[in-house]
Amino acid sequence: MEIERFLFEIIPYILEGIPVTLQLTIYSFALGLILGALLAAARVLARGPLSVISRVYIEFFRGTPLLVQIFFVYFGLPAIGIKLDAFTASVLAIGFNSAAYQAEIIRAAIKGIPEEQFLSAESLGMTTGQMYRFIVFPQAIRIATPALVNEFVALVKYTSLASIIGVAELFRKAEYMVAFTFRPEIYLFAAAIYLAICIPTSQLSKILEAKYAIPGYRRALV
Amino acid sequence: MSDVLLTVRDLRAGYNDTEVLKGVSLTANRGEKIVIVGPSGSGKSTLLKCIPLLIKPWAGEIILEGTIVTHEPDNLRKIRSKIGFVFQQYTLFPHMTLLRNVALPLEISKGIQRREAEQKALSVLTRLGLGGLASKYPLELSGGQQQRGAIARALAIDPVLLLLDEPTSALDPELRYEVVETLYEIAKEGRSMMIVTHEIDFAEAAADRVVFIDDGIIVEEGDARQVLEHPKKDRTERFLRRLRAGMRK
Numbered sequence: 001m002e003i004e005r006f007l008f009e010i011i012p013y014i015l016e017g018i019p020v021t022l023q024l025t026i027y028s029f030a031l032g033l034i035l036g037a038l039l040a041a042a043r044v045l046a047r048g049p050l051s052v053i054s055r056v057y058i059e060f061f062r063g064t065p066l067l068v069q070i071f072f073v074y075f076g077l078p079a080i081g082i083k084l085d086a087f088t089a090s091v092l093a094i095g096f097n098s099a100a101y102q103a104e105i106i107r108a109a110i111k112g113i114p115e116e117q118f119l120s121a122e123s124l125g126m127t128t129g130q131m132y133r134f135i136v137f138p139q140a141i142r143i144a145t146p147a148l149v150n151e152f153v154a155l156v157k158y159t160s161l162a163s164i165i166g167v168a169e170l171f172r173k174a175e176y177m178v179a180f181t182f183r184p185e186i187y188l189f190a191a192a193i194y195l196a197i198c199i200p201t202s203q204l205s206k207i208l209e210a211k212y213a214i215p216g217y218r219r220a221l222v
Numbered sequence: 223m224s225d226v227l228l229t230v231r232d233l234r235a236g237y238n239d240t241e242v243l244k245g246v247s248l249t250a251n252r253g254e255k256i257v258i259v260g261p262s263g264s265g266k267s268t269l270l271k272c273i274p275l276l277i278k279p280w281a282g283e284i285i286l287e288g289t290i291v292t293h294e295p296d297n298l299r300k301i302r303s304k305i306g307f308v309f310q311q312y313t314l315f316p317h318m319t320l321l322r323n324v325a326l327p328l329e330i331s332k333g334i335q336r337r338e339a340e341q342k343a344l345s346v347l348t349r350l351g352l353g354g355l356a357s358k359y360p361l362e363l364s365g366g367q368q369q370r371g372a373i374a375r376a377l378a379i380d381p382v383l384l385l386l387d388e389p390t391s392a393l394d395p396e397l398r399y400e401v402v403e404t405l406y407e408i409a410k411e412g413r414s415m416m417i418v419t420h421e422i423d424f425a426e427a428a429a430d431r432v433v434f435i436d437d438g439i440i441v442e443e444g445d446a447r448q449v450l451e452h453p454k455k456d457r458t459e460r461f462l463r464r465l466r467a468g469m470r471k
Contacts, residue, residue, distance in 0.1 A: 116312035119276050124379070125303030125331035134326060138317045214316050216361025 010177050014190060017170035022197075024090055024159040024169060029152050031095030036102030043103070044110050045128070054103070061100035067161055069093045074165045090162035094155060101151055109144035110136060142212055149205035153198045160194075170194070225252040227414050228273070228383060233282035235265075235272050242268045243279070244438035250383070250416060255409050257425040257446065258418045260435035261461060266418045269435065270387050273416075274305045287382060303331035306376030306384040311392040313372035314360040320347065321356040324375045331379060346378045347371070350404055366397035370404050377408065384408070386417040420465060426450055434458045 042054035061069065073096075074089035084092065113136060121131040163172035174190035177183075228250040235243040242265045250256055260266045271277040273284055275291060275298060284291040291301050307313075314323050324343035328334045334342070347353050350370055360368050369389050376384055389405070390398040402424050409415065409428040419425065425432055429446040434453070442449060442458045453459045 114312040116309040117315065119271070120307070120309065120313050120315070122276055123274050123302055123305065123307035124327040124375075125299045126327075127299065130330055134330070135315055139315075142317070214361060215359035216363075217316065 010181070010186065011189070014170065014173045014177060014186070014193070017168060017173035018193065018197075020087075020167065020169040021156065021159050021171075024087070024094065024162055024167065025152065025155045027091045028094035028098055028159070029155050031091065032098030032102045032151075032155075033148070035095065035099035037106055039099060039103035040106035040110065043107050058100045058103055061097050062104075066094065066097050066158060067164065069097055070161055070165060086162065086165045086167045089165065090159070090167050094158055094162070097158075098151060098155055102148065105144050105147040105151065106140065108147075109140040112143050113139050139214075142209075142214065145208050145212070146205045149202065149208070153201050156197050156201065157194060226250075227252040227254070227287060228416075229283070229285040230269070230273070231283040231285070233269065233272060233279050233284065235268055235277055235279040235282075241280075242438055243272070245282070246435070246438070246440055248433065248440065248443075250414060252382075253412050253414055254430045255415045255428055256417070256431045256433060257429040258416060258433045258435060259420065259422075259425065259461070259465070260441075264435045265438040266435045267387050270307075270385050270416060270418055273383075273385060274302045274307060276307070299331070303327070303379055304382050306379060306381035308369070308372045308376050308384075308386045308389050310388045311365075311368075314368055314375070316360050319357050319359055320352065320363070320371050320374075323360065323371065324378045327375065327379055343374075343378055346374050350374045350377075350407070364397060365393045366400040369393065369401045373401075373404055373408065377413075382414060384413055384415045386415065386419070388418050388420070390419065390421060422450065422462070422465060434461065436461065 039054045039057060042050045043058075046054075070090060070093040073093040074084065074086060077084065077089075117135055117139070118131065121135045126134070159169055160171035162169055163175060166172070170193060171190055174186050178186045226249055228248075230246060230248040233243050233246045234241065242263075244265075246265070246269055248269075258266045258269065268277060272279045273286075273291075275284075279292065282292070286301060286304070289297070289301065291298075294301065314320070315326075318326065321340055321343050324346060325336065325339040328339035328342060329336055332339075344353060344356055347356050350373065352367065352370055352374060355363060355367060355371075360371065363371065373386070373389070386405070390401050393401065398421070402421055405417070405421075405424060406428055417429075425446055431443060432446045432449040433443040434441050434449060434455075434457075436457055442453060442455045444454075449458065450462065453462060
């Protein structure tokens with residue numbers, strides 16, 4: 001393979017997959033965060049059916065393969081009249097899956113706050129809403145940040161599964177090029193791009209932790 | 223006739239299937255300082271937490287200033303903001319400055335504007351000798367300073383009743399002193415207080431009444447000096463003897 005062809009055809013073609021990979025990651029992470037927060041709230045605050053539904057949801061999505069979930073959304077839902085394009089189906093499936101993990105992260109963060117904080121807020125006459133807004137959320141988000149950043153980094157890699165239903169993201173584009181050129185070292189190049197995205201993102205956790213650290217809180221969170 | 227502030231009537235409470243309070247009745251008059259003592263697990267902390275319904279009692283009544291707290295779920299927030307509560311630890315909110323800790327409840331529960339709330343907060347902190355630490359975060363303070371800050375926050379809402387649940391128990395001995403000093407100062411101001419503590423010296427010097435709880439019931443109560451120096455019940459005497467022996471160690 002001539003170097004020119006590699007530099008000016010193959011690389012640009014694969015790099016076009018980066019925005020798609022990032023969009024898949026960001027959309028599914030956001031969906032997972034919103035849904036995960038609701039699921040966590042249902043588990044922490046609600047009793048009875050809501051709490052049970054949340055638990056079942058979390059167990060189901062953590063206990064079955066993400067690939068199966070993607071297939072189910074893309075190939076299964078059309079059977080009941082819901083037809084989605086591959087990108088949307090991937091965002092939904094990865095987002096639904098991530099919601100289960102993010103719910104557990106948020107729930108653990110809330111459980112990590114000492115009981116006295118809740119009782120103090122109550123004893124000062126706060127409503128449940130005020131307690132969560134002023135006392136619980138600001139502390140929980142700090143506890144959860146490293147794990148949420150971890151989850152984000154995991155999603156960057158999981159989005160490569162969307163290639164299987166034909167989303168033209170980073171890995172799919174690399175696959176095309178390997179098929180064209182029979183040069184499997186292109187996979188190495190794709191892996192390097194994932195690394196280049198994931199390593200700085202992991203560092204983001206440290207930056208966020210330092211920026212929003214509670215003064216006097218010296219114990220490392222990770 | 224003395225002015226009754228709080229009546230607790232046949233209170234029963236517990237966790238899961240375990241009954242912790244097995245029928246406790248108690249009256250507190252306005253301005254009275256009551257010290258509650260008893261072995262760990264006796265139910266004294268549960269009793270204190272039941273008063274602002276931080277723990278829902280199984281049965282019985284709590285009456286504060288003529289309002290049956292246990293029958294007023296809609297007024298609960300209003301009733302709670304009349305009661306100050308200080309826990310053993312973790313009372314202050316770590317993510318806000320001492321000043322914000324004291325001012326926030328004023329803004330939320332009393333609807334005071336931020337500026338005014340912070341002015342009031344600062345004056346309360348200054349009164350307790352914490353004015354210079356107002357801009358510090360709780361975890362930047364010593365344990366004793368944190369507890370005094372928690373007391374300041376409880377006082378700022380101008381409660382009719384101040385409840386303190388072992389405010390010195392989580393502190394190193396050398397840090398207890400400053401908190402006990404603060405307790406003396408508040409006691410002098412004439413505010414109604416109920417305090418669960420093992421600080422026997424404080425109870426002797428400042429309390430009007432001592433209540434001894436064991437195994438979920440009030441074993442003995444009465445004039446502070448009488449209960450502490452000449453207890454009528456063996457159980458009280460044994461407990462006090464053990465407590466004093468422990469203190470000397």
